[in-house]
Amino acid sequence: MNWWTIDETHDPARKSWVEGAKGHRDFPVQNLPFGVFSLAEGAPTRIGVAIADHVLDLGALATAGLVPAHLSDICRDATMARLMGLSPQDRSALRRSLSDVLCDEARRSEITPMLHPAQDCMLHLPTRIGDYTDFYVGIHHANNIGRQFRPDNPLLPNYKHVPIGYHGRSSSIRPSGVPVVRPTGQRKPPEADAPIFAPTARLDYELEMGVWIGRGNDLGMPVPISDAAQHIAGFCLLNDWSARDLQAWEYQPLGPFLAKNFHSTISPWVVTPEALAPFRMAQPLRPEGDPQPLPYLLDADDQAHGALGVMLQVHLTTQAMRDAGLEPHRLSHGPASNMYWTVNQMVAHHASNGCNLTPGDLLGTGTISAPDREGFGSLMEISQGGKMPLTLPTGETRSFLEDGDEISITATASAQGYVSIGFGECRARIGQAIDKAISSAP
Template sequence: MSSIDHTHDAAATSWVEGADTHADFPVQNLPLGIFSTANRERRVGTAVGDSVLDLSGMAEDRLLPGNLRAALGAGTLNALFALSASDRISLRHAVFAHLTELSSRMEVLPHLYPAQACTMHLPFAIGDYTDFYVGIHHATNIGKQFRPDNPLLPNYKYVPIGYHGRASSVRLSGTPVVRPKGQQKPSYSEGPGYGPTYRLDYELELGVWIAGENALGEPVPIGKAASRIGGLCLLNDWSARDLQAWEYQPLGPFLAKNFLTSVSPWVITAEALAPFRVAQPPRPAGDPAPLPYLLDAADQAEGAFALTLETWIATQKMREAGIPPHRLGTGPATSMYWTVAQLVAHHTANGCNLMPGDLLGTGTISTPDTSGLGSLMELSQGGNSPVTLPDGEERSFLEDGDELILSARAARDGFRTIGFGLCSGVVEAAKV
């Protein structure tokens, strides 16, 4: 696991204007992403305050370690995350020094761009995407709607449940959500029909970006799984609940999920998150202990993250009336039943190879009460109790024109709070 060092010093300041008071991107964060400008092709960058620093350009000007030059010129983060963690730490240290030492200002300034002048892109060429189901409160809430007496299936507390998603439809925050079509069978109908979903939902998740590579046939031991976590992002696995209810048995989600998955643009690196690792909450009395291949003392001691997750909605009428987004919920990421390292260990337990830039979704993260439910399916109790918004509108599921926004911040006493930026999307009508 990444260790805490001088780059996490809460007293450290940057000469970049506004960085020290920025809610998400002070110099202690230094996330990684891919951006372009009107005159520059896709580059590796980092966010500092309301600016983007061109790391590719700095490497070209020999301001960063020479062994990173090729990886920083690749146009995606795959090559950088194929390198060792020590290489990425050396990059973080070099960038931190340039942004905190006033003597570096003049040579760095030509590589600094206003964030509003930059276009963000997917950070990786994603080879594979897997979505898990680690939010036990979400799993319980959904299960109660179908199996009130036995909401969790027998395997839930033994195995991190997951399914293979569709990498081609993972898109950057801001990509419109075109209402999908598919088969659905309402309870009052004798047979299925085809048409636009009427139960469009969001799912509040964390995305896990994979670093390094294990050879096919070689599992990653749980004690080493944390080293494969390159960083985190926000992830919204948009869901068509009516399509899902009809098609998911016996093989699981298909058209209900593969039409769009949104991710936030910046990778909050494992190095930046080092101060915010906390103990995985103990399992309730009577729950089985993880099997030995999923159990590691260090992971249990610091495999969770001190993150606060939030979900917001702004309908078209709200935006037109100047009403700010309404918060649907807030809660901690420690509501996850499994750690992200356990997801990596289980994913590779059969010898499956994970590649740099592969994406894992945690699954919907919800609180045990109603304060931080991670989907409208839960908030509206399957559509039976609509949510009332500030302007009097009601929502059981998302309607055309609705904007859904995810945010997250990492906070812990003694350290500078860092954020993830936003992950958002506006729902558009189904295509004719």
């Protein structure tokens, strides 16, 4: 089964009895993403399904015998670890059962007690993330950033041959809403002769999508590009915060470290490949003269369906804007198809050396940007490295993020003839650095 198979669950005429589901910006019945929620601080977690402004308790549904019998135990788990490992066939069967009960008016009175207002639910990470890898497949971002340092040759020689990535830290990934503590680290101001240890002065966001790994592969066994889709459990939004000044000082020769590992924010709902089936699109053609991918990264079906018809948006609010009651200021918007490599190519390359991927691993696409200002995916691009500060409606200016600033990423998948779906919100506010001296005493 391919992830672009369209069935009755995508029917735009399908209507749920859940109030507000029809026309919901993110979670109509044609979506049905999975997540993990609790009803109070410290309360047991359970798997939920987003429908309109409600969360459906999947465990309660399983106890009532309203999911496929062989999936009942998995649906009652406290995290999505085992659910992520389901085959696409089982995930599709579960999706159909959910769609059926949420569209069957006769089930309303039975299911309603299993629905909880989303505002009463605490959302958590879907599972313990074992490993996190961040790619760099947004070619316009690579070009935009590269021009600031290498105007005549922004892309490094390997970029168009290999999906570039690095292995990041998973322990600091948090769901939407958790504040970001401004990181402290080594940075070298341009006017200084030596580095200092201080809070970052160039904190930035990065607009990305997250890819959840489903069924894994054994150590030593590569994942063929033609089979890569079978190993993807779903998608989310990802803000991979970056301390640009720390990064400039530390990244050579080994790449990102403390400038990237302090916090990453994800949207908590896992939008399944099945939900995104109507929004598959052809991978944009490579410019004439670009090399074709090596055979292990080239698949005709992937080239025909490997991109996502998703529009991404980033908004900023400052404390002054909130105090004045102003609407969030849109920083950028652009399509997720601005990726040089497909998600399947990312998975196939990651496992090509025999690396074992496991259910619940998370991949980041890297910053998705555009060739024009409206679609830039970071402040580093918008302000041209701080040379052209952005002016906000309050008259404030920003080259990089200040304490109290809040970044929100949203996205909508749309295609003619189908109901649009969303991903929920990926949001976090910047807090002050922790003023705590680091002792050098033994």
